[in-house]
Amino acid sequence: MFGYFTILAAVPGFFLSSFILMLLWGVFAPDLGIEKISYVMSMLITITLWLVVAPLVAAAGRRRSW
Secondary structure (H helix, E strand, O other), rough: HHHHHHHHHHHHHHHHHHHHHHHHHHHHHHHHOOOOHHHHHHHHHHHHHHHHHHHHHHHHHOOOOO
């Protein structure tokens, strides 16, 4: 039951992370000579990063205590 609430609590963080990524990308893009990204593209990048980082965090959280 706790897992469902954890997932629901992460949803606003996902949208906020995507929005912040889009804003920061827009600030640095002209300096680096790359195009700005849309909110949908920032959502895609954010979910990709979350799918890569989440297993690493879970594995670090399950360290064995000797």
